Amino acid sequence: MIVRTLQDSEKTDRRIVSPDGNWESMRLLLKNDGMGFSFHITTIYAGADFQMHYQHHLESVYCIAGEGEVETLNDGERYSIAPGTLYILDKHDKHRLRAFTEMKMACVFNPPLNGQEVHNAEGAYELTAEPVTD
Ligand code: 9YT
Numbered sequence: 001m002i003v004r005t006l007q008d009s010e011k012t013d014r015r016i017v018s019p020d021g022n023w024e025s026m027r028l029l030l031k032n033d034g035m036g037f038s039f040h041i042t043t044i045y046a047g048a049d050f051q052m053h054y055q056h057h058l059e060s061v062y063c064i065a066g067e068g069e070v071e072t073l074n075d076g077e078r079y080s081i082a083p084g085t086l087y088i089l090d091k092h093d094k095h096r097l098r099a100f101t102e103m104k105m106a107c108v109f110n111p112p113l114n115g116q117e118v119h120n121a122e123g124a125y126e127l128t129a130e131p132v133t134d
Helices: none
Strands: 015-017 023-029 038-044 049-052 058-065 068-072 077-081 086-089 095-099 103-110
Touching: none
Parallel strands: none
Antiparallel strands: 015 023, 023 038, 038 103, 049 095, 058 086, 058 103, 068 077, 068 095
């Protein structure tokens, strides 16, 4: 069994701060754990408004705290996000996220992230990122 805490992981390279200034993410469970998915606790900063398109990954996002909305860009549909909301990007949906307040999200990725991924110009993660070292 593996046990990790958010508090311990904050001091390691599991904490990824996005260079675009929109979010930071604690990558608690990653590819090298062998589970077939990765699990992250992500903070979206208040006022963040940005696009993502996970062309190589499926992602589910559960809101623990905060308020915002997500828009699917193929049809312009907007969905409110509040504590208890889960959105599921089952079609590699291109989407835009707006954080009205700081939001805490639990995120699951399949295939799992290696560890050091940040968004490329399309808002995707490459499959070739470096693993964490701890
Ligand atoms: C909600 C979302 O996709 N935010 C971007 C960061 C991502 N969840 C991650 O890398 O943990």
